[in-house]
Amino acid sequence: MKIVVLLKMVPDVVEELEIAPDGKSLDTTYLRMILNDSDNHALEEALLLKERHGGKVCLLAPDAPEVDDALFAALAKGADRAVKIAGIDAAEGTRAVVARIVQALSTADLLPADLILTGAQAIDDLDGLVAPLLAQTLRWSHLSVVNQVRFDASTGVTTVTKEFPGGLRAEFEIKLPAVLGIQSAEKPPRYVPVAKVRAAMKSLQIDSTTVPIAAGMPALEIQSMAKPSAAGHAEMLEGLPEAVAGKLCDVLAAHGLL
Amino acid sequence: MATVASPHPPGAFEITLENLFSFPQGRRVLTCLQCGTCTATCPYGVGMQYPPRRIIGMLRTGQLEKVLTSDSLLSCVACYACTAKCPRGIELTTVLLPLLKEQMLLSLPEVPSELQRALENMLRYGNPMGESPRKRAAWAKTSSIPIRILPEDPRTTDVLWFVECYTSYHPRGQDTARATAKIFQALGIDFAILGNEEKCAGECVRLSGEPGLHNTLMEYNMQVFRKYKFNSIVTSCPHAYDAFRYSYRTAGFDYELRLATTFLAQHLEALRPMLRGKAGYTVTYHDSCCMGRHNGFYEEPRTLLQAIPGIKLVEMTHNRVNTICCGGGGGGMWLDTYYKAKGYERLSERRVKEAVATGADVLAVACPYEISRFEDAVKVLGYDKRMIVRDITELLVESMEGEI
Amino acid sequence: MSGNIWVVAALCRGRLLDATYEAVALGRELAENLGTKLEVLLLGHELKDVLGTLGIADAVLCVEHAALADPVPEVHAHVVARLAGTRHPQAILVPQTNVTWELGSLVAGELGVPYVNSCTELRMVEQTLEAHTVLYGGKVEAIVRTKHAPSIFGLVSGVRAVEKGYADHAPATERITEVDVQPTSVQLRRYLEPEAGDIDISKEEVLVGVGRGIETRDNLEVSKELADVLGGAICGSRPVIDQGWLPLSRQVGKSGATVKPKLYIAAGISGAPEHVEGMKGSGLIIAINSDPQAPIFQVAHYGIVAKLLDVLPALTEAIRSRSRRGMKQYA
Ligand SMILES: Cc1cc2nc3c(=O)[nH]c(=O)nc-3n(C[C@H](O)[C@H](O)[C@H](O)COP(=O)(O)OP(=O)(O)OC[C@H]3O[C@@H](n4cnc5c(N)ncnc54)[C@H](O)[C@@H]3O)c2cc1C
Ligand code: SF4
Ligand code: SF4
Numbered sequence: 001m002k003i004v005v006l007l008k009m010v011p012d013v014v015e016e017l018e019i020a021p022d023g024k025s026l027d028t029t030y031l032r033m034i035l036n037d038s039d040n041h042a043l044e045e046a047l048l049l050k051e052r053h054g055g056k057v058c059l060l061a062p063d064a065p066e067v068d069d070a071l072f073a074a075l076a077k078g079a080d081r082a083v084k085i086a087g088i089d090a091a092e093g094t095r096a097v098v099a100r101i102v103q104a105l106s107t108a109d110l111l112p113a114d115l116i117l118t119g120a121q122a123i124d125d126l127d128g129l130v131a132p133l134l135a136q137t138l139r140w141s142h143l144s145v146v147n148q149v150r151f152d153a154s155t156g157v158t159t160v161t162k163e164f165p166g167g168l169r170a171e172f173e174i175k176l177p178a179v180l181g182i183q184s185a186e187k188p189p190r191y192v193p194v195a196k197v198r199a200a201m202k203s204l205q206i207d208s209t210t211v212p213i214a215a216g217m218p219a220l221e222i223q224s225m226a227k228p229s230a231a232g233h234a235e236m237l238e239g240l241p242e243a244v245a246g247k248l249c250d251v252l253a254a255h256g257l258l
Numbered sequence: 259m260a261t262v263a264s265p266h267p268p269g270a271f272e273i274t275l276e277n278l279f280s281f282p283q284g285r286r287v288l289t290c291l292q293c294g295t296c297t298a299t300c301p302y303g304v305g306m307q308y309p310p311r312r313i314i315g316m317l318r319t320g321q322l323e324k325v326l327t328s329d330s331l332l333s334c335v336a337c338y339a340c341t342a343k344c345p346r347g348i349e350l351t352t353v354l355l356p357l358l359k360e361q362m363l364l365s366l367p368e369v370p371s372e373l374q375r376a377l378e379n380m381l382r383y384g385n386p387m388g389e390s391p392r393k394r395a396a397w398a399k400t401s402s403i404p405i406r407i408l409p410e411d412p413r414t415t416d417v418l419w420f421v422e423c424y425t426s427y428h429p430r431g432q433d434t435a436r437a438t439a440k441i442f443q444a445l446g447i448d449f450a451i452l453g454n455e456e457k458c459a460g461e462c463v464r465l466s467g468e469p470g471l472h473n474t475l476m477e478y479n480m481q482v483f484r485k486y487k488f489n490s491i492v493t494s495c496p497h498a499y500d501a502f503r504y505s506y507r508t509a510g511f512d513y514e515l516r517l518a519t520t521f522l523a524q525h526l527e528a529l530r531p532m533l534r535g536k537a538g539y540t541v542t543y544h545d546s547c548c549m550g551r552h553n554g555f556y557e558e559p560r561t562l563l564q565a566i567p568g569i570k571l572v573e574m575t576h577n578r579v580n581t582i583c584c585g586g587g588g589g590g591m592w593l594d595t596y597y598k599a600k601g602y603e604r605l606s607e608r609r610v611k612e613a614v615a616t617g618a619d620v621l622a623v624a625c626p627y628e629i630s631r632f633e634d635a636v637k638v639l640g641y642d643k644r645m646i647v648r649d650i651t652e653l654l655v656e657s658m659e660g661e662i
Numbered sequence: 663m664s665g666n667i668w669v670v671a672a673l674c675r676g677r678l679l680d681a682t683y684e685a686v687a688l689g690r691e692l693a694e695n696l697g698t699k700l701e702v703l704l705l706g707h708e709l710k711d712v713l714g715t716l717g718i719a720d721a722v723l724c725v726e727h728a729a730l731a732d733p734v735p736e737v738h739a740h741v742v743a744r745l746a747g748t749r750h751p752q753a754i755l756v757p758q759t760n761v762t763w764e765l766g767s768l769v770a771g772e773l774g775v776p777y778v779n780s781c782t783e784l785r786m787v788e789q790t791l792e793a794h795t796v797l798y799g800g801k802v803e804a805i806v807r808t809k810h811a812p813s814i815f816g817l818v819s820g821v822r823a824v825e826k827g828y829a830d831h832a833p834a835t836e837r838i839t840e841v842d843v844q845p846t847s848v849q850l851r852r853y854l855e856p857e858a859g860d861i862d863i864s865k866e867e868v869l870v871g872v873g874r875g876i877e878t879r880d881n882l883e884v885s886k887e888l889a890d891v892l893g894g895a896i897c898g899s900r901p902v903i904d905q906g907w908l909p910l911s912r913q914v915g916k917s918g919a920t921v922k923p924k925l926y927i928a929a930g931i932s933g934a935p936e937h938v939e940g941m942k943g944s945g946l947i948i949a950i951n952s953d954p955q956a957p958i959f960q961v962a963h964y965g966i967v968a969k970l971l972d973v974l975p976a977l978t979e980a981i982r983s984r985s986r987r988g989m990k991q992y993a
Contacts, residue, residue: 010798011798012382013798013799013801014390015390015392016381016390016392017798017801017802019802024804026802030392034382042640046292050770054778062978095771112713120763121779123797123798123799124797124798125779125780126778126779126795126797126804126806127778127779128766128767128770128771128777128779129763129764129767129779131764131979132735132764132768132771133765133767133771134770135413135736135892136736136768136772137771138772141846141847141848142735142736142764142818142848143735143764143848144763144764145760145763145764159851161854161988162760163760163865164674164760164761164853165674165679165759165760165761166856167856167857167861167865168674168675168853168854168855168856169853169854169856170733170850170852170853170854171850171851171852171853171854172734172848172849172850172851173848173849173851174847174848174849175847175848177964178847181763181764183760185298187368188368188374190368190369191369191374191377192925193360193363193364193467193468193470193471194381194468194470194471194473194474195360195469195470196364196876197470198468198470198474205819216775220776220806220808221806221807222804222805222806223792223804223805223807224804224805225797225802225803225804225805226802226803226804227583227801227802227803228800228801228803232960233959233960234947234949234959234960234961234962234963234964235963235964235965236959236964236965236966236967237964237965237966238966238967241372241968241972241973241975241976242976242980244966244968244976244977244979245973245976245979245980247947248948248966248977248980249977249980249981249984251946251948251964252892252925252981253823253825253984254823254923255820255925255945255946256684256822256823256824257820257868257892257924257925257946258823258824258825258980258984264737372916372917372918375920387916387935387939388939427935428935429935429957592917593917594900594916594917595910595913595917595918598904598910599910630935630936634900634936636936637874637901638900638901638904
């Protein structure tokens, strides 16, 4: 199986995020980038498929701070090749990024492939999700929020499982090539010892490809950004149990939880 | 670099499994009597599929592969008991086991998620809890003593205080950080901390089978040390002390080094007149494995405790070299559920039962992991009305402030 | 400029998901705001059972076709896009459930119109639709505007109270059976019922966490009832697991699971750092503890100082009396 995994770096929310003086973007002074969590699961699912059926796992990632670390870690885990797309600006918008990915897939010689896996969502997705848009552009089959991919080598049939509410799962048969948005891999992303990552850094390299920006791909313009006010201490609700319960219900309703 | 003959066996820094027998410490493995003392003294020896004695037996008969593909060594909490007791002086905890653990971690099909999370956090954030590195010195703002932070004020300092993770982030650790600062100030010590530039020293990650991660942290911290001018390093954490004393030597660490407890013991004559408050309680002291068995500091903490007026110090059955591990070393801090699933008794609970049996009111500790572990154990065992857990620095400050 | 507001219903095996009513509630506000109509787009096969609760909308466009019986996103998206092409709605609201996850992006892609992900609020400002969205796992709220009609908006779950979008009558219904069904390379094979093993608490949207304050195993029942009415599950601090009152898989914290539910109710949990490490990322944290000094109140958004045996049953009762029967099944 030839699998391409799309990886994306997103702001690390362990660090306090700050809004830039323009009021519409993140202050990058202390901003750190980390591999988007569900992309990490997409990588794991790809590695599992490779272990079961052989083949190659290639990584494609927009260039971003700290992306090399993530790519080397992925190579150390067992991916075969890593390619960065140079010069992408996060503010370009998902559609422009997808258009660039499509070009990069061919300039970096990643096609044909059987599967393209990526995270079902990234925490900075503002104007669309990569997996469906990419599938649409490539005219490949597609499903997202996937948590299992199975390939039956004897019949050549690929089945994909999606989780629905209440723990119900739906199993689909899907024709390849396909783009899948992975929610979670069958098992948690593996650990890779630092020594292995260091060895990968010494012996392997990351390719880079440049593709022109796609014209006429409007991005949404952010008017303003704000941080929800953080509470240092809980707001205390007082009264007799019934009264408190009533107030709590209001809180739950206001949060759309009833 | 030539292999350095360290004053103390250096552990697995130059030795590898391949060249094991070209080193005296490695060759010593061949002298094993198969007496089983190591296994018998090991707190989790019973649970291990391959306990230390068998491992050596298998090593000598070329069956190491089996050991490396089992998860036995995850049960080693690096307590140094086997090493301390071995009649042949075989360096199990320092030399052989870390080499094997490293190989084990490489072939383990799944690293327990709690351990994986801690290791990943350590690499990314420099602390096992996954807290923001930018908040590492946040406790300093809550200290009544002004704390000089070197990156903000890089003037030469006499003492560079390496605070470490638990002391920096854990709420109870922060209590000891504030207490330590008070004592330093009272003693007129010129000290400063690295603030957000400090990262975990990495001793526990090395002993949990991740020497590569340890080396990354070591290279980082060494670079930070070199940025500043100071005369000596004092650390609150026995694990950091241990790393600096042994493994960091290979990266050129040659600063004067002391553990906060021993440092304060050295200043005892200046400290003594300040200890005014009379303590009307009985204390028992828990010897941390790393501090005691591995580094031999048994008397300093006791001397400090006994300097507190009115204190009565009683010993647990297992003390000094016979201490019982709290279970937090060598990665044990991040294997709680893994051990539980194996049906092991929690070592911190075993230890607290023994402490309670002494009739002491206070369990005194000197390692930042232990407050969190023992307070939890005291609570879970239902002894919270009978015993409290305090760091030695906290007891000293109480007496200094006379509010006992 | 006065196209209608559409809400695409989220259905799972022929049942409406709660997120649909939430979207209807928000859509209603927006329609009032714009002085236009709210229509629910219902795609499926043999749909009459579900119409009776959509009365908050002005109309239901009921698109029925055998090919729409299964939740194959590209088929549904194509139908929505075609209809939008002829009927010109001003905004299409798509609840972001796992069933409808891909839909918004696909429709927007097909029509070449803007899509806004994870919206919590929509309104008209200066002739422009303004959306509030959450970014970076809820750490930042952003405001975006779009003049384009239609624009597509994905709605995070919980945008409005379900009851605000729920009615006990059906609105006017228009049936559409002539649809342009696209061939697809995705086929539903079967549904797999939840496995018998224990649930995965990291996937639950509502968790009731119990600590040593629960005191006895029997008292767990009280928290279980609360979790049930909220459509969630119970989990615990380590001592509760140690007691064997809950399985290991329900432990939250440093040595257990890291959870980020929408709602975490900490009942009788002190808030030890080892526990907090595993739940601090929860959307809304409510703590009930008899000790006003308990550290859990420093991480909670709302706190109640009380005995949990007094508060939990009262809360369960209050919720029960507010919510409709059976609706939470597919929350
Ligand atoms: C290495 C290590 C790993 C650990 N990992 C975890 C972990 O993964 N998860 C975890 O949870 N813990 C973990 N712990 C344990 C942790 O330190 C705490 O001991 C534990 O979280 C405390 O649980 P608790 O809050 O239920 O109990 P307590 O701390 O005893 O708190 C009980 C609370 O209930 C309140 N209370 C009592 N009665 C009532 C009543 N009737 N009504 C309302 N409130 C009442 C009390 O005021 C108190 O605040 C770990 C500890 C260590 C050392
Ligand atoms: S205690 Fe020493 S000599 Fe005895 S079995 Fe263990 S390693 Fe061998
Ligand atoms: S160091 Fe301690 S835990 Fe590890 S094998 Fe030796 S005795 Fe056992």
